Amino acid sequence: MSTSAEAAWGITHLRHVALACSAFDECLDYYAGPWGLRPLGDSDGQTAVLRGTGAEHHVLELHRADRNGIDHISLGLADDRSVDEAAAGLAGRGVTLLSEPAELDRPGAGYGFRIADPEGRIVELAARTQAVSALPDDATPAKIAHVVLNTADIEALCDWWCDVLGFRVSDWSERQMVFLRCNADHHSIAFNRSEWASLNHVAYEVPSLDAYMTSLGRLARAGHAVGWGPGRHGPGNNAFGYFVDPAGTVPEVTAEVQQVDEATWVPRTWPRTPELSDRWGTAGPPSPEMRQHMAGSPE
Ligand SMILES: [Fe+2]
Known part of the structure:
Protein backbone atom coordinates (compact mmCIF):
# COMPACT_ATOMS: atom_id res chain seq x y z
CA MET A 1 0.00 0.00 0.00
CA SER A 2 1.30 3.45 -0.82
CA THR A 3 1.56 6.12 1.82
CA SER A 4 -0.32 9.37 1.45
CA ALA A 5 2.92 11.16 0.66
CA GLU A 6 3.10 9.05 -2.51
CA ALA A 7 -0.61 9.29 -3.26
CA ALA A 8 -2.12 11.55 -5.89
CA TRP A 9 -3.94 13.68 -3.36
CA GLY A 10 -2.22 16.17 -1.09
CA ILE A 11 -3.32 18.77 1.41
CA THR A 12 -2.96 22.20 -0.15
CA HIS A 13 -3.42 24.53 2.83
CA LEU A 14 -5.04 25.32 6.13
CA ARG A 15 -8.53 26.63 5.32
CA HIS A 16 -10.12 27.57 8.61
CA VAL A 17 -10.31 26.84 12.29
CA ALA A 18 -13.56 26.43 14.23
CA LEU A 19 -13.43 27.19 17.93
CA ALA A 20 -15.80 26.09 20.66
CA CYS A 21 -16.15 29.30 22.66
CA SER A 22 -17.47 29.93 26.17
CA ALA A 23 -17.58 33.71 25.66
CA PHE A 24 -19.29 33.77 22.27
CA ASP A 25 -20.62 37.33 22.16
CA GLU A 26 -17.46 38.87 23.61
CA CYS A 27 -15.24 36.85 21.24
CA LEU A 28 -17.34 37.82 18.21
CA ASP A 29 -16.90 41.49 19.17
CA TYR A 30 -13.17 40.93 19.64
CA TYR A 31 -12.42 39.07 16.40
CA ALA A 32 -14.76 41.25 14.32
CA GLY A 33 -13.41 44.37 16.07
CA PRO A 34 -9.78 45.01 16.91
CA TRP A 35 -8.64 41.62 15.60
CA GLY A 36 -9.74 42.75 12.14
CA LEU A 37 -11.76 39.83 10.74
CA ARG A 38 -15.05 40.42 8.84
CA PRO A 39 -18.23 38.58 9.87
CA LEU A 40 -19.99 36.85 6.99
CA GLY A 41 -23.70 37.39 7.39
CA ASP A 42 -25.42 37.81 10.73
CA SER A 43 -24.68 35.42 13.55
CA ASP A 44 -27.61 33.26 14.67
CA GLY A 45 -26.31 33.55 18.21
CA GLN A 46 -24.88 30.03 18.08
CA THR A 47 -22.32 30.20 15.27
CA ALA A 48 -20.39 33.08 13.72
CA VAL A 49 -18.35 32.89 10.53
CA LEU A 50 -15.53 35.38 9.94
CA ARG A 51 -13.29 35.90 6.95
CA GLY A 52 -9.89 37.45 6.39
CA THR A 53 -8.70 39.42 3.38
CA GLY A 54 -7.44 36.28 1.62
CA ALA A 55 -9.19 34.08 -0.90
CA GLU A 56 -10.47 31.53 1.62
CA HIS A 57 -14.24 31.69 2.24
CA HIS A 58 -13.66 32.12 5.98
CA VAL A 59 -10.80 31.62 8.42
CA LEU A 60 -12.60 31.41 11.76
CA GLU A 61 -15.84 29.93 13.05
CA LEU A 62 -16.98 30.56 16.59
CA HIS A 63 -19.37 28.02 18.10
CA ARG A 64 -21.19 28.93 21.31
CA ALA A 65 -20.23 26.28 23.87
CA ASP A 66 -19.55 25.72 27.55
CA ARG A 67 -15.91 24.92 26.83
CA ASN A 68 -13.01 26.46 24.90
CA GLY A 69 -10.97 24.63 22.33
CA ILE A 70 -10.97 23.25 18.82
CA ASP A 71 -14.30 22.30 17.27
CA HIS A 72 -12.62 21.31 14.00
CA ILE A 73 -9.73 22.17 11.71
CA SER A 74 -10.41 22.40 7.98
CA LEU A 75 -7.72 21.49 5.46
CA GLY A 76 -7.86 22.10 1.72
CA LEU A 77 -7.64 19.57 -1.09
CA ALA A 78 -7.26 20.52 -4.76
CA ASP A 79 -10.45 19.11 -6.26
CA ASP A 80 -13.28 16.58 -5.94
CA ARG A 81 -11.12 13.75 -7.24
CA SER A 82 -8.53 14.44 -4.53
CA VAL A 83 -11.30 14.34 -1.93
CA ASP A 84 -12.48 10.95 -3.17
CA GLU A 85 -8.92 9.60 -3.38
CA ALA A 86 -8.06 10.92 0.08
CA ALA A 87 -11.17 9.36 1.61
CA ALA A 88 -10.46 5.99 -0.02
CA GLY A 89 -6.77 6.15 0.87
CA LEU A 90 -7.40 7.07 4.50
CA ALA A 91 -10.13 4.43 4.92
CA GLY A 92 -7.69 1.92 3.41
CA ARG A 93 -5.22 2.81 6.14
CA GLY A 94 -7.79 2.17 8.84
CA VAL A 95 -8.77 5.79 9.49
CA THR A 96 -12.44 6.05 10.45
CA LEU A 97 -14.35 8.49 8.27
CA LEU A 98 -16.73 10.49 10.48
CA SER A 99 -18.55 11.44 7.28
CA GLU A 100 -18.24 10.21 3.69
CA PRO A 101 -17.31 12.61 0.86
CA ALA A 102 -20.36 14.77 0.17
CA GLU A 103 -21.49 18.27 -0.69
CA LEU A 104 -21.02 20.17 2.58
CA ASP A 105 -24.08 21.78 4.11
CA ARG A 106 -21.93 24.33 5.92
CA PRO A 107 -20.77 27.93 5.52
CA GLY A 108 -18.59 28.03 2.42
CA ALA A 109 -20.09 24.76 1.16
CA GLY A 110 -17.66 22.65 -0.90
CA TYR A 111 -17.12 18.92 -1.18
CA GLY A 112 -15.43 17.06 1.63
CA PHE A 113 -15.45 14.67 4.57
CA ARG A 114 -14.27 14.44 8.16
CA ILE A 115 -11.92 12.24 10.15
CA ALA A 116 -10.53 12.33 13.69
CA ASP A 117 -6.84 12.27 14.51
CA PRO A 118 -5.52 9.82 17.16
CA GLU A 119 -6.24 12.33 19.94
CA GLY A 120 -9.79 12.90 18.73
CA ARG A 121 -9.38 16.23 16.93
CA ILE A 122 -11.90 16.58 14.14
CA VAL A 123 -10.24 17.30 10.82
CA GLU A 124 -12.27 18.28 7.75
CA LEU A 125 -10.75 17.80 4.30
CA ALA A 126 -12.55 19.72 1.58
CA ALA A 127 -12.32 21.15 -1.93
CA ARG A 128 -14.31 23.50 -4.15
CA THR A 129 -15.49 25.88 -1.47
CA GLN A 130 -17.30 29.11 -2.31
CA ALA A 131 -15.41 32.12 -3.63
CA VAL A 132 -15.62 35.46 -1.85
CA SER A 133 -15.11 38.96 -3.21
CA ALA A 134 -11.68 40.57 -3.04
CA LEU A 135 -10.91 42.79 -0.06
CA PRO A 136 -8.16 45.40 0.25
CA ASP A 137 -4.85 43.98 1.38
CA ASP A 138 -4.84 45.99 4.60
CA ALA A 139 -3.35 45.57 8.07
CA THR A 140 -5.75 42.81 9.08
CA PRO A 141 -5.41 39.02 8.86
CA ALA A 142 -5.34 37.49 5.41
FE1 LIG B 1 2.67 30.61 16.62
Whole structure:
Protein backbone atom coordinates (compact mmCIF):
# COMPACT_ATOMS: atom_id res chain seq x y z
CA MET A 1 0.00 0.00 0.00
CA SER A 2 1.30 3.45 -0.82
CA THR A 3 1.56 6.12 1.82
CA SER A 4 -0.32 9.37 1.45
CA ALA A 5 2.92 11.16 0.66
CA GLU A 6 3.10 9.05 -2.51
CA ALA A 7 -0.61 9.29 -3.26
CA ALA A 8 -2.12 11.55 -5.89
CA TRP A 9 -3.94 13.68 -3.36
CA GLY A 10 -2.22 16.17 -1.09
CA ILE A 11 -3.32 18.77 1.41
CA THR A 12 -2.96 22.20 -0.15
CA HIS A 13 -3.42 24.53 2.83
CA LEU A 14 -5.04 25.32 6.13
CA ARG A 15 -8.53 26.63 5.32
CA HIS A 16 -10.12 27.57 8.61
CA VAL A 17 -10.31 26.84 12.29
CA ALA A 18 -13.56 26.43 14.23
CA LEU A 19 -13.43 27.19 17.93
CA ALA A 20 -15.80 26.09 20.66
CA CYS A 21 -16.15 29.30 22.66
CA SER A 22 -17.47 29.93 26.17
CA ALA A 23 -17.58 33.71 25.66
CA PHE A 24 -19.29 33.77 22.27
CA ASP A 25 -20.62 37.33 22.16
CA GLU A 26 -17.46 38.87 23.61
CA CYS A 27 -15.24 36.85 21.24
CA LEU A 28 -17.34 37.82 18.21
CA ASP A 29 -16.90 41.49 19.17
CA TYR A 30 -13.17 40.93 19.64
CA TYR A 31 -12.42 39.07 16.40
CA ALA A 32 -14.76 41.25 14.32
CA GLY A 33 -13.41 44.37 16.07
CA PRO A 34 -9.78 45.01 16.91
CA TRP A 35 -8.64 41.62 15.60
CA GLY A 36 -9.74 42.75 12.14
CA LEU A 37 -11.76 39.83 10.74
CA ARG A 38 -15.05 40.42 8.84
CA PRO A 39 -18.23 38.58 9.87
CA LEU A 40 -19.99 36.85 6.99
CA GLY A 41 -23.70 37.39 7.39
CA ASP A 42 -25.42 37.81 10.73
CA SER A 43 -24.68 35.42 13.55
CA ASP A 44 -27.61 33.26 14.67
CA GLY A 45 -26.31 33.55 18.21
CA GLN A 46 -24.88 30.03 18.08
CA THR A 47 -22.32 30.20 15.27
CA ALA A 48 -20.39 33.08 13.72
CA VAL A 49 -18.35 32.89 10.53
CA LEU A 50 -15.53 35.38 9.94
CA ARG A 51 -13.29 35.90 6.95
CA GLY A 52 -9.89 37.45 6.39
CA THR A 53 -8.70 39.42 3.38
CA GLY A 54 -7.44 36.28 1.62
CA ALA A 55 -9.19 34.08 -0.90
CA GLU A 56 -10.47 31.53 1.62
CA HIS A 57 -14.24 31.69 2.24
CA HIS A 58 -13.66 32.12 5.98
CA VAL A 59 -10.80 31.62 8.42
CA LEU A 60 -12.60 31.41 11.76
CA GLU A 61 -15.84 29.93 13.05
CA LEU A 62 -16.98 30.56 16.59
CA HIS A 63 -19.37 28.02 18.10
CA ARG A 64 -21.19 28.93 21.31
CA ALA A 65 -20.23 26.28 23.87
CA ASP A 66 -19.55 25.72 27.55
CA ARG A 67 -15.91 24.92 26.83
CA ASN A 68 -13.01 26.46 24.90
CA GLY A 69 -10.97 24.63 22.33
CA ILE A 70 -10.97 23.25 18.82
CA ASP A 71 -14.30 22.30 17.27
CA HIS A 72 -12.62 21.31 14.00
CA ILE A 73 -9.73 22.17 11.71
CA SER A 74 -10.41 22.40 7.98
CA LEU A 75 -7.72 21.49 5.46
CA GLY A 76 -7.86 22.10 1.72
CA LEU A 77 -7.64 19.57 -1.09
CA ALA A 78 -7.26 20.52 -4.76
CA ASP A 79 -10.45 19.11 -6.26
CA ASP A 80 -13.28 16.58 -5.94
CA ARG A 81 -11.12 13.75 -7.24
CA SER A 82 -8.53 14.44 -4.53
CA VAL A 83 -11.30 14.34 -1.93
CA ASP A 84 -12.48 10.95 -3.17
CA GLU A 85 -8.92 9.60 -3.38
CA ALA A 86 -8.06 10.92 0.08
CA ALA A 87 -11.17 9.36 1.61
CA ALA A 88 -10.46 5.99 -0.02
CA GLY A 89 -6.77 6.15 0.87
CA LEU A 90 -7.40 7.07 4.50
CA ALA A 91 -10.13 4.43 4.92
CA GLY A 92 -7.69 1.92 3.41
CA ARG A 93 -5.22 2.81 6.14
CA GLY A 94 -7.79 2.17 8.84
CA VAL A 95 -8.77 5.79 9.49
CA THR A 96 -12.44 6.05 10.45
CA LEU A 97 -14.35 8.49 8.27
CA LEU A 98 -16.73 10.49 10.48
CA SER A 99 -18.55 11.44 7.28
CA GLU A 100 -18.24 10.21 3.69
CA PRO A 101 -17.31 12.61 0.86
CA ALA A 102 -20.36 14.77 0.17
CA GLU A 103 -21.49 18.27 -0.69
CA LEU A 104 -21.02 20.17 2.58
CA ASP A 105 -24.08 21.78 4.11
CA ARG A 106 -21.93 24.33 5.92
CA PRO A 107 -20.77 27.93 5.52
CA GLY A 108 -18.59 28.03 2.42
CA ALA A 109 -20.09 24.76 1.16
CA GLY A 110 -17.66 22.65 -0.90
CA TYR A 111 -17.12 18.92 -1.18
CA GLY A 112 -15.43 17.06 1.63
CA PHE A 113 -15.45 14.67 4.57
CA ARG A 114 -14.27 14.44 8.16
CA ILE A 115 -11.92 12.24 10.15
CA ALA A 116 -10.53 12.33 13.69
CA ASP A 117 -6.84 12.27 14.51
CA PRO A 118 -5.52 9.82 17.16
CA GLU A 119 -6.24 12.33 19.94
CA GLY A 120 -9.79 12.90 18.73
CA ARG A 121 -9.38 16.23 16.93
CA ILE A 122 -11.90 16.58 14.14
CA VAL A 123 -10.24 17.30 10.82
CA GLU A 124 -12.27 18.28 7.75
CA LEU A 125 -10.75 17.80 4.30
CA ALA A 126 -12.55 19.72 1.58
CA ALA A 127 -12.32 21.15 -1.93
CA ARG A 128 -14.31 23.50 -4.15
CA THR A 129 -15.49 25.88 -1.47
CA GLN A 130 -17.30 29.11 -2.31
CA ALA A 131 -15.41 32.12 -3.63
CA VAL A 132 -15.62 35.46 -1.85
CA SER A 133 -15.11 38.96 -3.21
CA ALA A 134 -11.68 40.57 -3.04
CA LEU A 135 -10.91 42.79 -0.06
CA PRO A 136 -8.16 45.40 0.25
CA ASP A 137 -4.85 43.98 1.38
CA ASP A 138 -4.84 45.99 4.60
CA ALA A 139 -3.35 45.57 8.07
CA THR A 140 -5.75 42.81 9.08
CA PRO A 141 -5.41 39.02 8.86
CA ALA A 142 -5.34 37.49 5.41
CA LYS A 143 -5.40 33.86 6.51
CA ILE A 144 -4.71 31.40 9.28
CA ALA A 145 -0.94 30.95 9.36
CA HIS A 146 -0.86 28.01 11.75
CA VAL A 147 -2.52 26.18 14.57
CA VAL A 148 -0.41 24.91 17.47
CA LEU A 149 -1.83 21.94 19.33
CA ASN A 150 -0.79 20.60 22.71
CA THR A 151 -0.36 16.84 22.72
CA ALA A 152 0.45 14.20 25.29
CA ASP A 153 2.27 12.11 22.66
CA ILE A 154 4.16 14.38 20.29
CA GLU A 155 6.08 11.58 18.51
CA ALA A 156 2.93 9.57 17.73
CA LEU A 157 0.96 12.63 16.61
CA CYS A 158 3.82 13.88 14.44
CA ASP A 159 4.14 10.44 12.81
CA TRP A 160 0.38 10.24 12.17
CA TRP A 161 0.03 13.71 10.66
CA CYS A 162 3.06 13.02 8.43
CA ASP A 163 2.46 9.38 7.47
CA VAL A 164 -1.32 9.53 7.17
CA LEU A 165 -2.04 13.13 6.13
CA GLY A 166 1.19 13.81 4.24
CA PHE A 167 2.59 16.71 6.30
CA ARG A 168 6.37 17.17 6.37
CA VAL A 169 8.55 18.07 9.39
CA SER A 170 10.12 21.51 8.87
CA ASP A 171 11.91 21.81 12.22
CA TRP A 172 11.92 20.70 15.84
CA SER A 173 12.34 23.00 18.84
CA GLU A 174 14.42 20.58 20.89
CA ARG A 175 11.94 17.71 21.49
CA GLN A 176 9.37 20.18 22.86
CA MET A 177 7.75 21.35 19.60
CA VAL A 178 7.58 20.10 16.03
CA PHE A 179 6.60 22.28 13.06
CA LEU A 180 4.78 20.64 10.14
CA ARG A 181 4.16 22.02 6.66
CA CYS A 182 1.78 21.13 3.85
CA ASN A 183 2.99 23.79 1.39
CA ALA A 184 5.76 26.41 1.22
CA ASP A 185 4.80 27.97 4.55
CA HIS A 186 7.31 26.77 7.16
CA HIS A 187 4.45 25.42 9.27
CA SER A 188 0.68 25.22 9.14
CA ILE A 189 0.37 22.84 12.09
CA ALA A 190 2.70 22.50 15.06
CA PHE A 191 2.59 20.24 18.09
CA ASN A 192 3.74 21.14 21.58
CA ARG A 193 4.60 18.45 24.13
CA SER A 194 2.15 18.77 27.00
CA GLU A 195 0.27 16.81 29.61
CA TRP A 196 -2.96 16.75 27.63
CA ALA A 197 -4.41 17.36 24.19
CA SER A 198 -5.67 20.93 23.81
CA LEU A 199 -5.38 24.07 21.72
CA ASN A 200 -2.18 26.05 22.29
CA HIS A 201 -2.86 28.96 19.91
CA VAL A 202 -4.08 30.03 16.47
CA ALA A 203 -1.90 32.38 14.38
CA TYR A 204 -3.33 34.85 11.87
CA GLU A 205 -1.04 36.19 9.16
CA VAL A 206 -0.95 39.81 8.07
CA PRO A 207 0.76 40.83 4.83
CA SER A 208 3.82 42.72 6.08
CA LEU A 209 5.89 43.72 9.08
CA ASP A 210 4.26 47.15 8.88
CA ALA A 211 0.80 45.54 8.98
CA TYR A 212 1.97 43.46 11.93
CA MET A 213 3.01 46.50 13.97
CA THR A 214 -0.16 48.34 12.93
CA SER A 215 -2.20 45.36 14.17
CA LEU A 216 -0.42 45.42 17.53
CA GLY A 217 -1.14 49.14 17.76
CA ARG A 218 -4.82 48.77 16.80
CA LEU A 219 -5.28 46.10 19.48
CA ALA A 220 -3.38 48.18 22.08
CA ARG A 221 -5.56 51.25 21.40
CA ALA A 222 -8.63 49.03 21.90
CA GLY A 223 -7.31 48.04 25.32
CA HIS A 224 -5.71 44.72 24.34
CA ALA A 225 -2.01 45.01 25.05
CA VAL A 226 0.18 42.35 23.47
CA GLY A 227 0.74 39.57 26.01
CA TRP A 228 3.94 38.19 24.51
CA GLY A 229 5.87 40.10 21.87
CA PRO A 230 6.71 41.84 19.70
CA GLY A 231 9.31 39.29 18.75
CA ARG A 232 10.62 37.05 16.00
CA HIS A 233 10.75 33.29 16.40
CA GLY A 234 13.72 31.09 15.46
CA PRO A 235 11.90 28.20 13.76
CA GLY A 236 9.81 29.72 10.93
CA ASN A 237 11.47 33.14 11.39
CA ASN A 238 8.01 34.71 11.81
CA ALA A 239 7.26 37.89 13.73
CA PHE A 240 4.95 37.15 16.66
CA GLY A 241 2.56 38.94 18.97
CA TYR A 242 0.41 36.80 21.27
CA PHE A 243 -2.84 37.96 22.86
CA VAL A 244 -5.55 36.44 25.05
CA ASP A 245 -9.11 36.58 23.70
CA PRO A 246 -12.17 37.09 25.96
CA ALA A 247 -12.58 33.31 26.31
CA GLY A 248 -8.97 32.88 27.46
CA THR A 249 -7.83 31.38 24.14
CA VAL A 250 -4.57 32.62 22.62
CA PRO A 251 -4.52 34.18 19.13
CA GLU A 252 -1.27 35.33 17.52
CA VAL A 253 -0.62 38.03 14.93
CA THR A 254 2.20 36.92 12.68
CA ALA A 255 4.00 38.08 9.53
CA GLU A 256 6.91 37.08 7.31
CA VAL A 257 6.57 33.32 7.80
CA GLN A 258 9.59 31.59 6.27
CA GLN A 259 8.98 30.02 2.86
CA VAL A 260 10.41 26.54 2.39
CA ASP A 261 11.89 25.16 -0.83
CA GLU A 262 10.61 21.58 -0.80
CA ALA A 263 13.49 20.28 -2.89
CA THR A 264 16.30 21.54 -0.68
CA TRP A 265 14.87 21.96 2.83
CA VAL A 266 16.59 20.00 5.60
CA PRO A 267 14.84 19.98 9.01
CA ARG A 268 16.85 21.14 12.00
CA THR A 269 16.50 20.99 15.76
CA TRP A 270 16.52 24.42 17.38
CA PRO A 271 18.01 24.73 20.88
CA ARG A 272 15.60 26.66 23.10
CA THR A 273 18.00 29.48 23.92
CA PRO A 274 16.90 33.13 24.35
CA GLU A 275 18.85 34.16 21.22
CA LEU A 276 17.14 31.58 19.01
CA SER A 277 13.67 31.84 20.57
CA ASP A 278 13.54 35.65 20.51
CA ARG A 279 15.70 36.78 17.61
CA TRP A 280 15.04 40.49 18.03
CA GLY A 281 15.64 40.29 21.78
CA THR A 282 12.47 42.29 22.33
CA ALA A 283 10.03 39.73 23.71
CA GLY A 284 11.69 37.78 26.50
CA PRO A 285 10.03 34.56 27.61
CA PRO A 286 6.24 34.23 27.88
CA SER A 287 4.76 35.05 31.28
CA PRO A 288 3.37 32.29 33.53
CA GLU A 289 -0.11 33.63 32.74
CA MET A 290 0.50 33.35 28.96
CA ARG A 291 1.84 29.81 29.41
CA GLN A 292 -1.29 28.94 31.35
CA HIS A 293 -3.55 30.21 28.58
CA MET A 294 -1.48 28.31 26.00
CA ALA A 295 -1.82 25.11 28.03
CA GLY A 296 -5.58 25.20 27.42
CA SER A 297 -8.03 22.87 29.08
CA PRO A 298 -7.93 19.10 28.56
CA GLU A 299 -10.30 18.12 25.72
FE1 LIG B 1 2.67 30.61 16.62
